[in-house]
Amino acid sequence: MSFLPRDFPKSLEKEAEMVHAWARKFAEDVLIPRASQIDQEVWDSSTKIPSDWIEKANDEGLFDAWIPRAFGGRGYSPWSYMIASQVWSEACLGFTNIMGAHYFAITLLSCGMEIPLLEKACRRVVEGRKNRRPYLLAGAITEPDAGSDLEDTDLIRVAKIRTKITIQGDTAIIQGGKIFISNATWASAFAVASYEDLKRPHQTATIAWVEANQPGLSVGKIEEKLGQSACPASEVRFDSVEIPIDQLALYSGHFSIPKDYQDYCELLLDEVLGNSRLGVAIMAAGVSRAIRRALTPYANQWKDEWKFARFGEILKNDEILNILAVEANRRQWKNGPQAETQRGAGLWLVQNLPTSLLKKLFSQLPPRKLRDKKLKQWRQEKPLEKTMYWGSLLKAGMSDLLMNSLDNARVLAGAEVWNDHSLPLEKWTRDAKLLQIYEGTNALNVIHVAKASGALGSRKLYELE
Numbered sequence: 001m002s003f004l005p006r007d008f009p010k011s012l013e014k015e016a017e018m019v020h021a022w023a024r025k026f027a028e029d030v031l032i033p034r035a036s037q038i039d040q041e042v043w044d045s046s047t048k049i050p051s052d053w054i055e056k057a058n059d060e061g062l063f064d065a066w067i068p069r070a071f072g073g074r075g076y077s078p079w080s081y082m083i084a085s086q087v088w089s090e091a092c093l094g095f096t097n098i099m100g101a102h103y104f105a106i107t108l109l110s111c112g113m114e115i116p117l118l119e120k121a122c123r124r125v126v127e128g129r130k131n132r133r134p135y136l137l138a139g140a141i142t143e144p145d146a147g148s149d150l151e152d153t154d155l156i157r158v159a160k161i162r163t164k165i166t167i168q169g170d171t172a173i174i175q176g177g178k179i180f181i182s183n184a185t186w187a188s189a190f191a192v193a194s195y196e197d198l199k200r201p202h203q204t205a206t207i208a209w210v211e212a213n214q215p216g217l218s219v220g221k222i223e224e225k226l227g228q229s230a231c232p233a234s235e236v237r238f239d240s241v242e243i244p245i246d247q248l249a250l251y252s253g254h255f256s257i258p259k260d261y262q263d264y265c266e267l268l269l270d271e272v273l274g275n276s277r278l279g280v281a282i283m284a285a286g287v288s289r290a291i292r293r294a295l296t297p298y299a300n301q302w303k304d305e306w307k308f309a310r311f312g313e314i315l316k317n318d319e320i321l322n323i324l325a326v327e328a329n330r331r332q333w334k335n336g337p338q339a340e341t342q343r344g345a346g347l348w349l350v351q352n353l354p355t356s357l358l359k360k361l362f363s364q365l366p367p368r369k370l371r372d373k374k375l376k377q378w379r380q381e382k383p384l385e386k387t388m389y390w391g392s393l394l395k396a397g398m399s400d401l402l403m404n405s406l407d408n409a410r411v412l413a414g415a416e417v418w419n420d421h422s423l424p425l426e427k428w429t430r431d432a433k434l435l436q437i438y439e440g441t442n443a444l445n446v447i448h449v450a451k452a453s454g455a456l457g458s459r460k461l462y463e464l465e
């Protein structure tokens with residue numbers, strides 16, 4: 001299959017084919033018929049958010065398909081999520097963002113390897129499908145005065161952070177607020193980043209699982225945003241929200257050596273954001289294919305050479321984006337979460353062990369040992385191989401290329417086609433613009449590329465003028 005890397009194992013091709021066909025069917029039956037309508041409905045009244053997609057996605061099992069089988073999910077792998085994501089993006093980026101924010105939050109919860117906590121949260125999602133009450137998650141990192149800088153291992157040191165966590169015995173209290181949190185409006189729970197010491201965020205970051213009905217947690221109004229209207233983003237406030245410490249997926253108490261903790265936080269920024277950026281890159285390839293498909297039928301009516309030159313640019317970009325999408329899949333496969341399990345014997349075990357045995361295996365893995373192993377591996381890696389580099393390179397490069405295609409499409413289409421809602425070029429442009437902003441703006445991501453290539457030497461980002 002063209003969307004799979006060449007070194008991809010044959011044993012996983014079946015899942016890739018199945019997920020591709022499944023995602024396409026959902027896109028054709030559910031997303032495409034409603035995408036422009038939903039955009040218009042939210043545009044007319046941003047407080048009215050259509051939840052029909054959430055119910056359908058839940059019934060279809062999309063919220064737990066990529067959850068491990070041992071926790072009741074279907075156990076699909078992150079790279080097959082990338083394949084689905086590209087297909088949904090061809091239909092509506094807003095929907096892909098709903099899904100992306102949900103799985104981003106699950107990834108955050110998995111980062112400390114605290115298996116019992118992860119299992120509890122995952123099982124809620126599975127129960128949500130069974131009792132038809134969606135248990136959607138949201139990842140809450142961005143704060144009013146700290147955006148891109150919270151998504152970089154250097155800049156986080158100087159970020160103006162407000163969300164503080166105080167740990168007292170067996171309880172933790174969160175105070176502060178987050179903004180622009182996708183899914184917040186309908187989320188049943190949040191994966192929240194907060195900091196034990198606001199002056200040393202890089203050394204004191206924590207990730208907590210906080211349910212939306214927790215006293216003190218409140219969700220603000222839906223932001224009026226440019227695009228991806230199907231996925232609402234809102235402010236989330238934490239007013240002395242109290243949780244037991246076993247709801248902390250990651251905090252200093254999990255480590256006996258402070259340096260290990262600091263390195264682990266850095267590793268996570270690299271890994272989690274690097275991978276979610278690969279997800280954003282894939283979204284760009286999906287929209288590109290939609291533009292190509294939408295404009296192709298018009299081509300035989302064109303008489304001017306300049307129009308073919310513009311169209312040629314769109315085709316060229318689309319080919320490049322699809323080649324890069326395969327590279328993004330490959331990077332997810334090689335560096336992504338569960339990368340080790342997906343290769344070799346681990347894969348065989350996950351695919352063939354009965355759930356009861358898998359569960360037993362999971363429950364016997366000591367989180368501390370797993371974290372130590374991860375740290376050791378990370379310290380041995382060379383910077384250029386780090387996920388951060390690939391995530392930033394592909395996210396910034398592919399979303400910029402997509403905007404170039406949309407510029408060409410706008411000129412080609414003229415006002416009439418541009419505003420034609422059955423061919424939503426105008427919607428795609430608003431939706432695609434956000435790919436250049438979230439997961440750290442592209443301006444920051446290109447600096448990551450320079451940083452990972454060694455161009456900054458030993459200097460830190462915040463030392464640049």
Ligand SMILES: Cc1cc2nc3c(=O)[nH]c(=O)nc-3n(C[C@H](O)[C@H](O)[C@H](O)COP(=O)(O)OP(=O)(O)OC[C@H]3O[C@@H](n4cnc5c(N)ncnc54)[C@H](O)[C@@H]3O)c2cc1C
Nearest residue numbers: 139140141142146147148180181182437438439440441443
């Ligand atoms: C639709 C949408 C959904 C989102 N969903 C979520 C979510 O679910 N969860 C979540 O936590 N966050 C979410 N975000 C927040 C998103 O991750 C941030 O918007 C993003 O990281 C950028 O941060 P910022 O908006 O604070 O911009 P800033 O970082 O403040 O950037 C402002 C400007 O300064 C530039 N800039 C910043 N730093 C540098 C630098 N070092 N060098 C050069 N230029 C720089 C930027 O390029 C930009 O032009 C979402 C955002 C959007 C738009």
